Amino acid sequence: MRKIEAIIKPFKLDEVREALNEIGVNGLTITEVKGFGRQKGHTELYRGAEYVVDFLPKVKIETVVAENLVESTIETIIKAARTGKIGDGKIFVTRVEQVIRVRTGELNEAAI
Numbered sequence: 001m002r003k004i005e006a007i008i009k010p011f012k013l014d015e016v017r018e019a020l021n022e023i024g025v026n027g028l029t030i031t032e033v034k035g036f037g038r039q040k041g042h043t044e045l046y047r048g049a050e051y052v053v054d055f056l057p058k059v060k061i062e063t064v065v066a067e068n069l070v071e072s073t074i075e076t077i078i079k080a081a082r083t084g085k086i087g088d089g090k091i092f093v094t095r096v097e098q099v100i101r102v103r104t105g106e107l108n109e110a111a112i
Contacts, residue, residue, distance in 0.1 A: 001065065004091065005060060005091070006060070006081065009083065018080075019079065020063070032057065032060075034057055035058055037087065056087065077091055078091070
């Protein structure tokens, strides 16, 4: 099993969620986050005053999938989240040792 975390632009969330649902990934955790990468934020003008926005709004999607879904999940996220512009996001993939469903006690792939 692998945990896939994707940091994407907020307006791409619905597209990514629908695309993941189509390939059978239906358990997601979504968190509104702020951050920056190479883009280093940007400046904005408000009532004549310029100010720096260091941290940009992003959405973090987390899901745990079986090994056979890892590559298709990554490809689906990339395809649905890509705009071709700076700040499209990142995907992190880590191994998951164990999953336990609290309600039933099911373990590992039965729990996801």
